[in-house]
Amino acid sequence: MDFIDLKSQYAALRDNINARIQKVLDHGQYILGPEVKEMEEALVAYTGAKHCISVASGTEALLICLMALDLQPGDEVITSPFTFAATAEMIVLAGGVPVFVDIQPGTANIDPTLIEAAITARTKAIMPVSLYGQVADMDAINTIAGKHGLAVIEDAAQSFGASYNGKKSCNLSTFGCTSFFPSKPLGCYGDGGAIFTSDDKLAQACREIRTHGQSQRYLHTRIGVGGRMDTLQCAVVLGKLDRFEWEVRRRLELGEAYRAKLSAAIPGLQLLEVKGDRDCVWAQYTVFVDDREAVQARLKAAGVPTAVHYPRPLHHQPAYAKYGKPEDCPHSIDAAQRVMSLPMSADLTEEQQDQVVAALAQALA
Known part of the structure; x- marks a missing residue:
C-alpha cells in the first residue's frame, strides 16, 4: 500500500x-x-x-x-x-x-x-x-x-x-x-x-x-x-477541483473511521484531539506511540508504510537552536519523540484501513 x-x-x-x-x-x-x-x-x-x-x-x-x-x-x-x-x-x-511558543499536547x-x-x-x-x-x-x-x-x-x-x-x-x-x-x-x-x-x-x-x-x-x-x-x-x-469536495468528505469519514477502529482495537492509544468547533482534513493521520522506531519496523515488515511529521522540534535543529533553549517547549519535544503518521488519502479503502489498524495493534502488542 x-x-x-x-x-x-x-x-x-x-x-x-x-x-x-x-x-x-x-x-x-x-x-x-x-x-x-x-x-x-x-x-x-x-x-x-x-x-x-x-x-x-x-x-x-x-x-x-x-x-x-x-x-x-x-x-x-x-x-x-x-x-x-x-x-x-x-x-x-x-x-x-x-x-x-509551545503546542497544545492534544491538538x-x-x-x-x-x-x-x-x-x-x-x-x-x-x-x-x-x-x-x-x-x-x-x-x-x-x-x-x-x-x-x-x-x-x-x-x-x-x-x-x-x-x-x-x-x-x-x-x-x-x-x-x-x-x-x-x-x-x-x-x-x-x-x-x-x-x-x-x-x-x-x-x-x-x-x-x-x-x-x-x-x-x-x-x-x-x-x-x-x-x-x-x-x-x-x-x-483545476483538474482536481471537481472531485475535491468529495475528497474532503472522504477524509473526514476516514478520520472518524480511524478513530473508532483504533480506539476499539488499541485501548489507550493516544490520538489527536479534534476540537468541536472545527474539523480536520487529515493531511496526515497521526498517532502517538512509544518506542517509535521499533513500531515502525514492525509495521514495515507487515507492509504498512509510516512517516514522522516531525522528528525534531525546530529549536532542536542546528539551524534554529539559537532561537531557543533545549528545554523550551516540552510538549513539542514530547510530540516529536512520539508522533507517527499512518497511510491516509481520500482513496484509502476500508480493507487497507483495517489492515493498518490490525498491523498497528499487533506491533504494539
Whole structure:
C-alpha cells in the first residue's frame, strides 16, 4: 500500500487532468496563462477570501506575506516549533526572528494561552500552523493579535479544505498560506502554493512581490522574488477541483473511521484531539506511540508504510537552536519523540484501513 495514494486519484481524474494539461500545451502560455487566473478565482469562491494570489510554493507564500508586511531585520514572529522547517525558515530568510511558543499536547497546534507572554515591542506577526489538517485556535489568536496590533499569517499548508466555526482555512486571518505540494489535501504535480487575504493593499503587494516587485512590466516598485506558480500546475489543480469536495468528505469519514477502529482495537492509544468547533482534513493521520522506531519496523515488515511529521522540534535543529533553549517547549519535544503518521488519502479503502489498524495493534502488542 502507498502512504499517500496519488495513483488512484489520478486514475479517477485522468481525463480531466489530461485535458487541462493539453489545453496549456496547445496555447503555450506557461507563465501566468489563463489557468492561473481561473484557479485563483475558483479558490476565492471556495474559501470566501477576497483575494487569492498563486505562488511557486507554500514556502514562497510565507516569505511573500512577510515581505508584504515589510518585516524588518530583528522583527519577531511568534510561531510553533513543532512544524516543518519552512515556517521558521522564511521568518529568518526575511530578516526576522522566530519566537517559539509551545503546542497544545492534544491538538499539536500552537497554544494560544502562551502567546501573549511571548509578545515584545519587536513582535510583528503571529504565524500559527494548522498542523495535520486541523486549524489552530484562530479566534483566540486573532483576539490577541488585534489587542497588540499584529498581523496573523495562518500556515495552512496542511489544512486546505478544513473548516473552523463555519469558515474555511485560509480565510481566517490577515493572511492564509497553503501548499499544493503533491501530497497535500489539494495538490498539484510539482511545487505550487497560494496566498489568501481580504486586504486589498496587502493583496496588491503580494502580486507585485511574486513578479520581482513589478507594478507593471519593467517598473519595479518594491523588492520582490520570482514566485509565480506556473500555468501547468494551476491546470492540474483545476483538474482536481471537481472531485475535491468529495475528497474532503472522504477524509473526514476516514478520520472518524480511524478513530473508532483504533480506539476499539488499541485501548489507550493516544490520538489527536479534534476540537468541536472545527474539523480536520487529515493531511496526515497521526498517532502517538512509544518506542517509535521499533513500531515502525514492525509495521514495515507487515507492509504498512509510516512517516514522522516531525522528528525534531525546530529549536532542536542546528539551524534554529539559537532561537531557543533545549528545554523550551516540552510538549513539542514530547510530540516529536512520539508522533507517527499512518497511510491516509481520500482513496484509502476500508480493507487497507483495517489492515493498518490490525498491523498497528499487533506491533504494539
